[in-house]
Amino acid sequence: MNDVIGLSLVFIGVGFFLAGSIGLLRLPDLLSRLHALTKADNLGLGLLALGLGILAGDWLIGLKLFLIWLLVMGAGAAAAHLIAGQALRREDSR
Amino acid sequence: MSWLLIALLLLLASLGLGLLRALVGPSLADRMLSVQLLGTGGVALLLLLSVLLGQPALIDVALVLALLAAVAVAALTGRELEHE
């Protein structure tokens, strides 16, 4: 049972990654791509890590995966700000 | 286990699609965004690989990649010269 739940979470997570990549390719302008991508990826990684944690069945590994997810989320939010800021600065200077 | 391998392939396909944005651009920020995706997706890929290859050390690699992806974006968006 745990295996089924874990695997489903992994696949839903991968689905979010696919959605994010397709968004990155198809959305018309930079800022909408930025929003779509960072949200989809962080959610995708979270679900995938949760699924793998359930599959591993080891709370220590689960904790490590959770910490990595927190780290990626924090860094991702900052990175999105920095990239958006850089894009705006470049537009100003043109 | 082979279900995880399918997940891994799908994830890699997703990263490949994202990298197309890095190749075509057009703006530099688009390419940075693609690098950001590769960082997050790379972490996910490493976590899956660590289970599939039976190498728990790859979780450490995922941690380090997550840390360095943030440093890389900081370097990419680095400010201009101090005295200008």
Add this chain to the structure above:
Amino acid sequence: MLSSSLIFALTGVALFALGLRGALLHPALLGRVLAINVSGAGVFMLLVALAYRGPAGNPDPLPHALVLTGIVVAVSATALALAMGRRLRQLEEQADD
């Protein structure tokens, strides 16, 4: 007979050649430094691919150790090359004045 080892060994050769061509032909100094890094990555990939034989066996750690030192030397050599490029540019500017 296609194997993982062969795929990455051939990719390594291709990267090496790509980098070598860039190191010879890239118009800008920084581009040539970049190209040398790409060709170095090709050599590393060749070594790691040769250390890896089949998914079952444990890979040979000796090439891994060589490549590890190689990665660190490559980054410091890159830094030295960039510092030399900068000095070269300064000397050229002085000569122009």
Add this chain to the structure above:
Amino acid sequence: MIIDAWLLLDLILALLVLALGWASLASPDLKRGVTLFIAFGMLLALIWARLRAPDLALAEAVIGAGLTGALLLSALRDDPGLERPGGPGRDGSGWWLGLLTLALAGVMGWALTHALVWHPNSGQAQAIAAALPESGVSNPVTAVLLNFRAYDTFLELAVLLVAVLGILALGPARPAYRPAGPVLAGLSRWLLPLLVVTAGYLLWVGAHAPGGAFQAGALLAAAAVLLRLAGQADAGLPGPAARRWLLVAGVAAFIAVGLAGLLGSGAFLQYPAGWAGSLILLIESAATLSIAVTLALAFIGGRQSEIPVSPVEKESTPC
């Protein structure tokens, strides 16, 4: 079926890495080229992980994906002239040089294919695995680096020292970065401790799992790079005298342990029985600091004496 899926994975990875390598060199805009090169480095880290080389994946994640890119970007920022064509003219000779490298690649690829298809693996991996219990550590890569082939690592640290001396001799430091805005300042405030703690973890764990002095040192250097990007001109490095000591610490530890071995066991770098593990940790700790300071100074790009370092600094100090 399972084997085929792995091969498909390998083919996709190989194609992606080739495309990124090609695109980063073909780009006329060098900042774009370096951005693609950072992606190239991240992909390499994934490939090393795939090829069961986690030690390399760690090093590549820090250096290929981070430090090299940061170095190239700071050079580009400091001297936009690097983008201009320079060096001898190559008009007309380009096509045959390209053809020549293509031919070289063909010959190498043909030879490799033959070698891989016809020749089995040598027994080296088994030999190393058999000698591993005597090495004092259980991570085979660390055993090779610091016991079986410690000479190589010793000389490599000497090479790093020479490189950084060259950089220091070539001129003053690159100009510092502006003080960070709120986002970058916030990021570095919580990222820095994590980088330092992870570096310590990798150094400690290197004895029995992937990690070790190179990865830990590079991670510490990444922390220094982040500090400098956030506006701290000296990248958090200590004063000039301490810097010199730290730069030579790795080589010095190697020489000290090597000479002690010479006196004790009659051979340079021969560890006395039972002491190998502790001596390796001692050398690795010193090497970590040396590598970190070396790479941080490489990023700073020269002596910090001839320019006003930053408005906050009271006086400029020679290094």
